[in-house]
Amino acid sequence: MHNHKTSLREQPTRELIQLRAQAANHLAATQVMVGRLVAEHRACGKPNCAKCGPGQAKHGPYHYFLARSGGRGRAVYVPSNLADQVARYVAGGQASAEALELITRINTELLRRRELD
């Protein structure tokens, strides 16, 4: 889905419509989250903590989900046992967002051709 940025204008309408149908398959997914999963290490603030000394890794990682459109307070803590699952949802969200972008580009091209269905 990444090699169509410049070539859409050269593809026959029939192929564009096929490509659009493939992209639409990604949109049928419900286990998606559009945003980022971030991992942070944090200092605990206790004096003489062995993990928080200079050059140490500190505590964590602590995972957070940041919704792309979440606005203020959008960071949601993700327990470690759910981090892999959320990572899969985020990957699915990325695929869906790219699919939506591709569909928009295809429909824009169809509009140029006056072939919007």
Ligand SMILES: [Zn+2]
């Ligand atoms: Zn510490």
